[in-house]
Amino acid sequence: MNKRLIILLVLLPVWIVVYYNLQTVTNWLVDEVLNLTSGSPFTEAFRFFIYELPKVLLLLVLIIFFVGIIRSYFSPERTRLMLGGKRQITGNILASGLGIVTPFCSCSAIPLFLGFVESGVPLGVTFSFLIAAPMINEVAVVLLFGLFGWKTAVVYVVTGLMIAITAGWVIGKLKPEKQVQDWVFELQSGNAETNNVLLTLFDRIQYGVDSVKEVVGKIWIYVAIGIAVGAGVHGYVPQDFMVSLMGKSAWYSVPLSILVGIPLYSNAAGIVPIVSVLIEKGASLGTSLAFMMSVIGLSLPEVIILKKVLKRPLIFTFVGVVAAGIMAVGFIFNFLF
Amino acid sequence: MEIKILGSGCSRCRELEKRTREALEKAGFHASVTKVDQMQDIARYHVMATPALVVDEVVETKGRIPSVEEVIQILIRHFA
Known part of the structure; x- marks a missing residue:
């Protein structure tokens, strides 16, 4: 249980370092490693894609995690x-x-x-x-x-x-x-029982992790397609x-x-x-x-x-x-x- | 044991059904799994977010997809 919490706490600084160096790394990869001609349509489309996609996915993971925790307080x-x-x-x-x-x-x-x-x-x-x-x-x-x-x-x-x-x-x-x-208006409501579970803080963190898995797992492909089309238009x-x-x-x-x-x-x-x-x-x-x-x-x-x-x-x-x-x-x- | 999956057939409901069947199999329980997809019937359970898992007429989860392990825990509680 606690091990997972520690993993999350380690991931946060990693996230920050990756997010804030993304631009530098992308430019280094495009201009130095692959040595593409700067300014050509293909280079700019490619640069757009490999910069925007990880950036947006990183933001989605972070925000959806916290929104998940907030949402666990609302029903x-x-x-x-x-x-x-x-x-x-x-x-x-x-x-x-x-x-x-x-x-x-x-x-x-x-x-x-x-x-x-x-x-x-x-x-x-x-x-x-x-x-x-x-x-x-x-x-x-x-x-x-x-x-x-x-x-x-x-x-x-x-x-x-x-x-x-x-x-x-x-x-x-x-x-x-x-x-x-x-x-x-004619609905007849039954008398079904509901089992309400009280959530602990750990449950809420789990709820956040679950929403990241569910939402990002479902939409990453649309984000990738959207950014790919966007990259093409951009270039x-x-x-x-x-x-x-x-x-x-x-x-x-x-x-x-x-x-x-x-x-x-x-x-x-x-x-x-x-x-x-x-x-x-x-x-x-x-x-x-x-x-x-x-x-x-x-x-x-x-x-x-x-x-x-x-x-x-x-x-x-x-x-x-x-x-x-x-x-x-x-x-x-x-x-x- | 009688299990009902409430939901109007969206992908999340199918996922819940899949996990429930998987949990039954892993735990070695036998139960009937029925899908309830008529709104009038869903409303009777006072459920405002689908999919929902109903075991022996008790609403156990709603609006989310519990993990297989969690479903097993719920089943054990009802089986005991």
């Missing part, structure tokens, strides 16, 4: 308890914040929705949670931090929260109760190539990016590296943000899952309100920067 049950009986606005703000830290997988969106409804969490508040949880996830934030810098990561989180709060509030105002499938696509298509003067690019983004079901792992390079080639920040939010936060599979509990008009309202929020973010950032 959907606890979140539901905190949201029960909360009014609009306060409830929307709280739900959006909790959406970030509560463990969530879009495959359990329905059980979570049912649990919230059962204990009387207002629908608008529930929607704030369901918008924030997938959109602001640790993988997206880590990738944004690693590939765009901390400012863009903060902008993404803050605007994402604002969309979740406002969209949930607006949906709550529209009296959505009638638009929930009837069986939801071979001419500068300013994206200006006319995704630049800020092309106003229609914001709604277009959102429309394209909804059916594009990619996790943050694959899409962020590609978008980071598009910005380098002249895509504007607002349009890029809108595109990423649409891909990550509004996904077709999730909409299909939600159809089990929501009637069609409410599905359209949900997608429409969130898309409008994303569009506002896109336009505002294109206007400001």
